[in-house]
Amino acid sequence: MHITLRKTLLSLALSLALAGCGEQAAPPPASQAEVGVISLQPQAQRITSELPGRTKAWLSAEIRPQVGGILQKRLFTEGSQVKTGDVLYIIEPAPYQAAFDQAKANTAEARATLDAAQLKARRYANLVKIDAVSQQDNEDAQSSLQSAKAAYQAAQAAQESARIDLAHTRLQAPISGRVETSSVTPGALVTASQDAALTTVQQLDPLYIDITQSSAQVLHYKRELAAGRLTASGDNEAQIRLVLEDGSEYAHSGSLQFSGASVSQSTGSVTLRAVIPNPEGLLLPGMYVRAQLDEAVDQQALLVPQRAVTRSASGATSVLLVVDGKVEQRQIEVGRSVENQWWVESGLAAGDQVIIEGGQKVRVGDSVKSVTLQQASSTDQLAANAAQ
Known part of the structure; x- marks a missing residue:
C-alpha cells in the first residue's frame, strides 16, 4: 500500500512539473500597434x-495740340495731380487772337448788311402793293435779304471757329488724375493733331x-x-x-x-x-x-493632410489606410494644396480611414488598432491615448 501511494504521488508531481513547463513555453499574444486615423468627409471647397x-x-488721356504754334508755357509739375479743366500748356495765342478779332469784325459787317437788307426788303414789300415799285425790284430786294442772312450766318460760323482755335491755345486736362512727364519744353514748335503726345493724364x-x-x-x-x-x-x-x-x-x-x-x-x-x-x-x-x-x-471635395501623403522617386503619391483592421497602401492623385492639406482628385472616397499618425511604425498588411482623431488636434489626442 505504501508503494502504491508513493507511485501515485510521484505521478502527480511529474504531471504538475510537465504542466508548469508547458505554460512557460507558450508565447504571449502579440500586441497591435496603435495608429491615428481620420475619416475623410466631403466638404464644400472653393x-x-x-x-x-x-x-x-x-481713365487715360493723351494730351495733343489741336492747333499749331510755338509752345509758350507749361503750367504743371510732372507727376502731380491735376483736375479736370486745369490748363497744362499755353500755345502762343497772338495769331489766333488776331484771327478771332478779324472774324468778329466780319460778323459785325455782315450783321450791318443784313439789317440794311431787311429794311429795304420790308419797304419794297409795302411799295409793291401800291405799285410804287416794280415786282422785279421787290423780288431783287427779297433776294438780297436772303443773301445777307446767309452771309451773316457764315460770318458767325467763322467767328465761332476762330474762337475755338483761340481756346485751343490753352491745353486743358480733360480728366482728373496724375500727369506724366512732358515730352516738350516751352519754345518747341507743335502741330495740330501730331502723333507724339505732349503728356498723359x-x-x-x-x-x-x-x-x-x-x-x-x-x-x-x-x-x-x-x-x-x-x-x-x-x-x-x-x-x-x-x-x-x-x-x-x-x-x-x-x-x-x-x-x-x-x-x-x-x-x-x-x-x-x-x-x-x-x-x-x-x-x-x-x-x-x-x-x-x-x-x-x-x-464634394476631399482633403487629406499633407503629412499623410508620401511621394515615391517616380513622383507617385500614396497614403496608408486602415481597411478591416489592417494597413493598406493606396495610390492617389492630388491637385492643389489648401493650407496644409492636399486636394484629392482620385484614389480616395468618403469614409476612408487615412493614417496620419503612427504610419512609420507599421507595414502594409499589419493588423493595427485605429484611433479616430480630429485633424486639428490629432497630435495631442494620439499622445493622450499612448499615455493611457
Missing part, C-alpha cells in the same frame, strides 16, 4: 485660380486689372459646372485678390466686372477685367500681378 494680369489706368484710383485665362481651363470649368460636380462661385462681381511682383499680398480686394466673349488667336486665352481700389497709389499702370480668383465650388 476652386481658386491664380492667373497673370496687368494693371491698367481707370491718368486716373489711378481705382485701377483695371486685365487678367488672362487659358481657354482650356475655361472649357474644363464649364464642363464640370454642366455635369453638376461644381457650382458657380458667383456672378460677374466675384471677388479677386492680388499678389504683387515681390510676392506680397495686396491689402485691398477687387471685383470681377467683365469676362471676354472671344479667345485671342495669338495666345489662346480669354481676357477677364477686374476693378480694384488704389487709395494709396501703390499700384501703377503696367505692373505685373497675380490675381487669385474664386471660380467655382466643389461641394
Whole structure:
C-alpha cells in the first residue's frame, strides 16, 4: 500500500512539473500597434485660380495740340495731380487772337448788311402793293435779304471757329488724375493733331486689372459646372485678390466686372477685367500681378493632410489606410494644396480611414488598432491615448 501511494504521488508531481513547463513555453499574444486615423468627409471647397494680369489706368488721356504754334508755357509739375479743366500748356495765342478779332469784325459787317437788307426788303414789300415799285425790284430786294442772312450766318460760323482755335491755345486736362512727364519744353514748335503726345493724364484710383485665362481651363470649368460636380462661385462681381511682383499680398480686394466673349488667336486665352481700389497709389499702370480668383465650388471635395501623403522617386503619391483592421497602401492623385492639406482628385472616397499618425511604425498588411482623431488636434489626442 505504501508503494502504491508513493507511485501515485510521484505521478502527480511529474504531471504538475510537465504542466508548469508547458505554460512557460507558450508565447504571449502579440500586441497591435496603435495608429491615428481620420475619416475623410466631403466638404464644400472653393476652386481658386491664380492667373497673370496687368494693371491698367481707370481713365487715360493723351494730351495733343489741336492747333499749331510755338509752345509758350507749361503750367504743371510732372507727376502731380491735376483736375479736370486745369490748363497744362499755353500755345502762343497772338495769331489766333488776331484771327478771332478779324472774324468778329466780319460778323459785325455782315450783321450791318443784313439789317440794311431787311429794311429795304420790308419797304419794297409795302411799295409793291401800291405799285410804287416794280415786282422785279421787290423780288431783287427779297433776294438780297436772303443773301445777307446767309452771309451773316457764315460770318458767325467763322467767328465761332476762330474762337475755338483761340481756346485751343490753352491745353486743358480733360480728366482728373496724375500727369506724366512732358515730352516738350516751352519754345518747341507743335502741330495740330501730331502723333507724339505732349503728356498723359491718368486716373489711378481705382485701377483695371486685365487678367488672362487659358481657354482650356475655361472649357474644363464649364464642363464640370454642366455635369453638376461644381457650382458657380458667383456672378460677374466675384471677388479677386492680388499678389504683387515681390510676392506680397495686396491689402485691398477687387471685383470681377467683365469676362471676354472671344479667345485671342495669338495666345489662346480669354481676357477677364477686374476693378480694384488704389487709395494709396501703390499700384501703377503696367505692373505685373497675380490675381487669385474664386471660380467655382466643389461641394464634394476631399482633403487629406499633407503629412499623410508620401511621394515615391517616380513622383507617385500614396497614403496608408486602415481597411478591416489592417494597413493598406493606396495610390492617389492630388491637385492643389489648401493650407496644409492636399486636394484629392482620385484614389480616395468618403469614409476612408487615412493614417496620419503612427504610419512609420507599421507595414502594409499589419493588423493595427485605429484611433479616430480630429485633424486639428490629432497630435495631442494620439499622445493622450499612448499615455493611457
